[in-house]
Amino acid sequence: MSSYLFETVDSIIARDPAARSRLEVITCYPGLHAIWIHRVSHWLWNANLKWPARFLSHLSRIINGIEIHPGAKIGKRVFIDHGLGVVIGETSVIGNDCTIYQGVTLGGTSLYKGVKRHPTLGQGVVVSAGAKVLGGFTIGDFARIGSNAVVLKEVPANATAVGIPARIVRAELPSHATDAAKERFSAYGITPEADDPVSLAIKSLIDLTLELENKVKSLEQQVRTNTEDCADSTDHAREITQLKNWLKD
Numbered sequence: 001m002s003s004y005l006f007e008t009v010d011s012i013i014a015r016d017p018a019a020r021s022r023l024e025v026i027t028c029y030p031g032l033h034a035i036w037i038h039r040v041s042h043w044l045w046n047a048n049l050k051w052p053a054r055f056l057s058h059l060s061r062i063i064n065g066i067e068i069h070p071g072a073k074i075g076k077r078v079f080i081d082h083g084l085g086v087v088i089g090e091t092s093v094i095g096n097d098c099t100i101y102q103g104v105t106l107g108g109t110s111l112y113k114g115v116k117r118h119p120t121l122g123q124g125v126v127v128s129a130g131a132k133v134l135g136g137f138t139i140g141d142f143a144r145i146g147s148n149a150v151v152l153k154e155v156p157a158n159a160t161a162v163g164i165p166a167r168i169v170r171a172e173l174p175s176h177a178t179d180a181a182k183e184r185f186s187a188y189g190i191t192p193e194a195d196d197p198v199s200l201a202i203k204s205l206i207d208l209t210l211e212l213e214n215k216v217k218s219l220e221q222q223v224r225t226n227t228e229d230c231a232d233s234t235d236h237a238r239e240i241t242q243l244k245n246w247l248k249d
């Protein structure tokens, strides 16, 4: 229990430059209090004490301004910074070491009961202030969501997604990426998985340039072969003329 408290508090100090002491974190961080109360309400929820679980989470919302449904699964060292206006839906799953800022919604778009309606955050995900992540998809490990983004589809691990609807502006290459993809990544700063329109336009221009380069190379090869053929036939014609002249003599 005490090691859980120490590591949670220390992880907050590591992530918040404004945190000056452990006492300050323990007494003045509503995100920490909301998660502590959520641990109890989640336990009640799993023990099938649904109303007490909901009521406790409602009290926490009044005190902390953070609404976490008791059904949500929250990992270790999750840090809700400032926290006011955060809403975390029933079927959300939040991995270890995630950071969530004020005004974030982990919400659903479907009205069906009993299905996964809310997102799953992998480990170490950062969801910036005001971002909305809507739907039952996954945000990959260590991905970053920009402030006020509206995320409507999966974000791969290590990627940065920004805007409305969110687009990926920075994506780490997967380990299985081909050498050509890696070369293009380092040479042009273009990531094959990014869906930023400017990146995509530059990527298609690069692809077109490579295609044209290959066509020019094959045309040059053909011209060279034809020239050699012509040179061969000229040599033959000269030899025949010499032979004819020799026979006439």
Ligand SMILES: CC(C)(COP(=O)(O)OP(=O)(O)OC[C@H]1O[C@@H](n2cnc3c(N)ncnc32)[C@H](O)[C@@H]1OP(=O)(O)O)[C@@H](O)C(=O)NCCC(=O)NCCS
Residues within 6 Å of the ligand: 082, 101, 126, 127, 128, 129, 144, 145, 146, 147, 148, 149, 160, 162, 163, 169, 170
């Ligand atoms: C989201 C975040 C983690 C992304 O970090 P990152 O992966 O290092 O990415 P960058 O900050 O370099 O931004 C990458 C690109 O997205 C753009 N971008 C970043 N946030 C954006 C946003 N909210 N909306 C639109 N574009 C954004 C940047 O301008 C940059 O564009 P460029 O490559 O054309 O210059 C970072 O912006 C952040 O710290 N967010 C937390 C902010 C927050 O909520 N603070 C509250 C404290 S109280």
